Amino acid sequence: MRRLHWSATARLLGGLLCLSGAMALVVLLPTARAGDRDWMVGSTPKAVSDWQEQAQAADELLSCLGLTRQQARALLPLIEQSAVVHIEDYQSTAELHDELVPAFTDFARQDSLNEGFTPDVERRTAQLNHQAKLAQEEKARRLLALEDQATELLTPTQRVFVEEFHPNRQRSAPPVDARGAVRRHLQAAAAQAQREAQRDELTEAQRALRELERPMNPTVGRVGNLLLHPAAADPLCRLAGVEPTHTMRGAAQVLQQGTPAHPIDRHREQQARVRCLRTEINNWNLINGLHLSVEQIDRVTRVYDATRPALAELKSRGRGPDARRDLAAAVLELETAVEQVLNRGQREVLAEYKACLIPPKNLKDPVRVGQANDSSQLERFLTRARRLTPQRTDAAIDELLAKETEHVGPLPASEQQERRTLLRKTIEDARRLSDVDFAIQKGELAARIARRDRVRELKTEIAALTHDRGLPGPISRFILQPEFIEQLRIRGEQLRRGPLAAGR
Amino acid sequence: MSHEGLNRRAFLSALGYGVTRACLLGKRATWAQAAAVATPATSKPTRRVDHFEAFPDGSVACGVCPHACVLHDGEVGRCRARINRGGVHYALGYGNPCIVQVDPIEKLPINHFRPGARMLTISCGGCNLGCLYCQNWQQAQERPDQLKTFELSPREAVAAARKHKLDIIGFTYTEPIAFLEYARDIAVQAKETGIKIVVGTSAFVHPEPLLELARYADAFAITLKGFDDGFYQEVCGARLDPVLTAIKTLHERTRCWLEIINLVVPTYNDRMEDVSALARWVHAELGKDVPLHFARFVPLYKLTDLPRTAVPTLESACAVAREAGLRHVYTSNIAPHRDTNTYCDGCKTVVVERLGFKILSNNLRHGRCPICRRPIPGVWA
Numbered sequence: 001m002r003r004l005h006w007s008a009t010a011r012l013l014g015g016l017l018c019l020s021g022a023m024a025l026v027v028l029l030p031t032a033r034a035g036d037r038d039w040m041v042g043s044t045p046k047a048v049s050d051w052q053e054q055a056q057a058a059d060e061l062l063s064c065l066g067l068t069r070q071q072a073r074a075l076l077p078l079i080e081q082s083a084v085v086h087i088e089d090y091q092s093t094a095e096l097h098d099e100l101v102p103a104f105t106d107f108a109r110q111d112s113l114n115e116g117f118t119p120d121v122e123r124r125t126a127q128l129n130h131q132a133k134l135a136q137e138e139k140a141r142r143l144l145a146l147e148d149q150a151t152e153l154l155t156p157t158q159r160v161f162v163e164e165f166h167p168n169r170q171r172s173a174p175p176v177d178a179r180g181a182v183r184r185h186l187q188a189a190a191a192q193a194q195r196e197a198q199r200d201e202l203t204e205a206q207r208a209l210r211e212l213e214r215p216m217n218p219t220v221g222r223v224g225n226l227l228l229h230p231a232a233a234d235p236l237c238r239l240a241g242v243e244p245t246h247t248m249r250g251a252a253q254v255l256q257q258g259t260p261a262h263p264i265d266r267h268r269e270q271q272a273r274v275r276c277l278r279t280e281i282n283n284w285n286l287i288n289g290l291h292l293s294v295e296q297i298d299r300v301t302r303v304y305d306a307t308r309p310a311l312a313e314l315k316s317r318g319r320g321p322d323a324r325r326d327l328a329a330a331v332l333e334l335e336t337a338v339e340q341v342l343n344r345g346q347r348e349v350l351a352e353y354k355a356c357l358i359p360p361k362n363l364k365d366p367v368r369v370g371q372a373n374d375s376s377q378l379e380r381f382l383t384r385a386r387r388l389t390p391q392r393t394d395a396a397i398d399e400l401l402a403k404e405t406e407h408v409g410p411l412p413a414s415e416q417q418e419r420r421t422l423l424r425k426t427i428e429d430a431r432r433l434s435d436v437d438f439a440i441q442k443g444e445l446a447a448r449i450a451r452r453d454r455v456r457e458l459k460t461e462i463a464a465l466t467h468d469r470g471l472p473g474p475i476s477r478f479i480l481q482p483e484f485i486e487q488l489r490i491r492g493e494q495l496r497r498g499p500l501a502a503g504r
Numbered sequence: 505m506s507h508e509g510l511n512r513r514a515f516l517s518a519l520g521y522g523v524t525r526a527c528l529l530g531k532r533a534t535w536a537q538a539a540a541v542a543t544p545a546t547s548k549p550t551r552r553v554d555h556f557e558a559f560p561d562g563s564v565a566c567g568v569c570p571h572a573c574v575l576h577d578g579e580v581g582r583c584r585a586r587i588n589r590g591g592v593h594y595a596l597g598y599g600n601p602c603i604v605q606v607d608p609i610e611k612l613p614i615n616h617f618r619p620g621a622r623m624l625t626i627s628c629g630g631c632n633l634g635c636l637y638c639q640n641w642q643q644a645q646e647r648p649d650q651l652k653t654f655e656l657s658p659r660e661a662v663a664a665a666r667k668h669k670l671d672i673i674g675f676t677y678t679e680p681i682a683f684l685e686y687a688r689d690i691a692v693q694a695k696e697t698g699i700k701i702v703v704g705t706s707a708f709v710h711p712e713p714l715l716e717l718a719r720y721a722d723a724f725a726i727t728l729k730g731f732d733d734g735f736y737q738e739v740c741g742a743r744l745d746p747v748l749t750a751i752k753t754l755h756e757r758t759r760c761w762l763e764i765i766n767l768v769v770p771t772y773n774d775r776m777e778d779v780s781a782l783a784r785w786v787h788a789e790l791g792k793d794v795p796l797h798f799a800r801f802v803p804l805y806k807l808t809d810l811p812r813t814a815v816p817t818l819e820s821a822c823a824v825a826r827e828a829g830l831r832h833v834y835t836s837n838i839a840p841h842r843d844t845n846t847y848c849d850g851c852k853t854v855v856v857e858r859l860g861f862k863i864l865s866n867n868l869r870h871g872r873c874p875i876c877r878r879p880i881p882g883v884w885a
């Protein structure tokens with residue numbers, strides 16, 4: 001990630017303020033805000049509405065959180081740093097998106113042909129995707145660090161309140177007395193949480209999965225997203241009795257208008273394109289991996305088309321319990337109809353499917369879709385480890401454990417030693433074998449040390465529970481989506497045109 | 505290659521795949537030059553080749569495959585696996601396989617021979633073909649003595665299979681004809697212990713040496729690269745006729761189970777006329793019950809600028825082969841796909857359901873369809 005330093009940020013802000021000229025200055029003046037809003041709505045409706053929503057949420061949150069002036073003042077340096085993170089992130093993601101859009105477009109085009117990728121297109125996509133992931137992780141990492149500090153400044157009650165805060169919900173019933181609202185809200189939330197925890201295994205499994213996935217995909221919580229968002233700077237400054245800083249105002253400007261090089265309209269557009277392209281690529285990957293026949297495609301699209309009006313009608317009936325029950329029943333019926341179209345192999349592929357941008361390239365296995373669970377990595381590990389000295393073996397084990405943490409989540413502390421012992425013992429066993437015996441047994445040895453994939457287990461458990469309860473499963477999630485169905489129709493047409501036309 | 509093929513190639517190129525004929529021609533020259541290469545003195549040939557003629561000038565003429573290499577002292581053959589050392593023809597790599605591993609038998613691919621069985625795969629470096637799209641080029645296009653290898657005598661190979669309770673030994677990945685002497689000696693030992701032998705080969709070999717291996721083998725998965733001699737010569741560095749002769753020989757003179765594999769390379773051998781000719785030949789010469797697989801090409805080695813085979817092409821090839829009268833036609837190297845399953849020819853019931861190399865269900869009852877009781881050709885137990 002192109003990370004800007006403070007000096008660079010200052011330069012960027014300076015440049016921004018100069019280059020965007022009088023218009024920008026007008027926006028920065030609080031007195032000019034209302035008039036300018038009309039102008040901004042006209043040119044950047046989405047950005048402004050996003051910003052307004054954020055600002056509104058922050059206002060609401062701060063109005064009922066009961067922060068003291070001292071707390072507000074202590075939060076200001078953090079919001080200042082958060083503003084820097086947002087400005088830098090805007091700059092780097094805007095630049096990255098300019099590269100991602102053409103790269104993903106080429107990749108999606110080749111993916112739609114189901115004939116593999118040219119090496120340059122594949123390489124470029126992989127590189128940029130990796131860069132995007134790093135950028136996202138970097139932003140999350142920096143905001144999480146600020147979030148930790150901000151959380152420290154809140155009382156336990158305030159912390160829970162922020163975590164439970166839903167702007168829309170609060171909006172409908174604005175609290176008369178802030179502290180009373182906090183108390184009532186907390187009581188209700190605690191009771192609800194208790195009910196949910198007791199309610200069933202599904203909630204429990206979902207919670208466990210969230211916990212497990214959190215370290216793998218660090219996500220910023222509500223404190224970071226609401227309280228430390230640059231849109232919260234104004235109300236927080238008011239509370240603290242100070243003026244917003246230059247950086248805070250700069251962030252507000254960047255997030256509403258963009259930068260001269262990357263105006264907000266275009267940035268939003270690119271962002272949306274990247275999102276669509278990701279969905280399109282994931283869909284093609286699944287379509288390519290399922291190998292549906294023309295007949296199957298026709299049946300799936302027919303079922304979808306036939307039930308869509310009824311589903312739309314059910315959805316329009318709102319979110320009451322009856323409407324939700326009827327909708328779930330209809331979705332389940334639709335899922336069952338689609339499931340019957342798939343053969344056993346396709347059902348298995350779908351059940352195991354994990355969306356990923358670049359499909360695995362394991363030539364040993366013709367089932368190439370989603371993220372493969374490949375034991376050959378452990379075979380390679382053992383092949384290497386059995387030749388290492390005992391000192392280097394430990395380093396190799398550390399390396400493997402770190403990789404596993406990255407891919408399947410951290411191991412509970414209680415199991416870490418046990419796993420180390422198992423790895424050491426298996427490497428010892430591998431060492432004792434002759435080369436030929438090891439070559440023959442390496443698959444079994446790799447299976448012995450394959451780490452229990454709790455994420456996968458929980459997903460399977462959740463899928464089974466949701467299915468049993470008539471809740472939507474992977475068929476709804478992946479197949480019964482309008483974009484997927486549209487792409488499926490395109491594939492149907494390709495197949496109908498026959499071999500020469502299909503891919504060329 | 506036909507003009508139509510060229511036009512389609514040009515079309516493909518225009519679509520951005522960058523297939524240039526000039527580049528491929530350049531590459532074709534590469535393998536042809538590999539014919540006779542001087543060997544380093546460190547090589548340790550360990551067994552004489554059975555089929556060769558020695559000449560007074562110290563050269564030898566190899567009699568294993570139709571390349572008929574004539575080698576002077578120190579030269580290795582086109583397969584990179586045989587060497588003239590002091591006027592005697594030796595097999596390089598004998599007892600030194602570069603691959604020893606356990607695989608599902610479906611990997612060959614072979615679908616009508618003990619589905620779901622695991623086999624001990626053994627292969628040595630070298631190959632007497634030089635396919636530009638070689639799927640195992642790191643081993644097949646190398647000299648066996650220049651690879652990292654195992655020490656494994658035929659007796660030890662069989663003992664290893666027994667020790668690990670593997671009752672099939674398979675020779676695949678590289679070309680068993682390049683290590684025919686070793687394969688044959690393993691097969692002889694295996695026969696004594698009841699272990700089955702399956703061979704994945706391109707069958708560019710003279711009938712006699714082939715029969716010497718086949719005498720001890722149980723099944724062959726033969727890659728018939730195409731049905732056009734030009735394609736064989738241009739892309740594979742071999743010829744079609746000897747391959748057809750070898751396949752017929754196996755069919756007529758042995759009791760080995762046969763399956764034929766055709767790897768469909770976009771723009772090279774994917775014309776349906778050629779596919780049809782190939783299927784009709786299989787039907788006429790080998791019979792309607794011999795399974796025919798159409799395998800998906802994955803860009804590798806020197807044909808990395810080509811796309812993968814379009815799935816509809818493989819499906820059309822299957823349809824064409826069925827029209828030609830073949831009863832068991834498969835797609836391979838794609839999954840999940842309906843044409844990877846085995847169907848009863850009578851009632852069309854799925855008798856063996858596959859997902860890649862995995863058997864999802866085997867519903868056969870003593871080699872028969874569970875519904876209509878029709879026998880399904882193959883070796884099922």
Ligand code: SF4
Nearest residue numbers: 566569572573581583
């Ligand atoms: S087997 Fe090898 S050495 Fe013998 S003729 Fe064929 S390519 Fe030449």
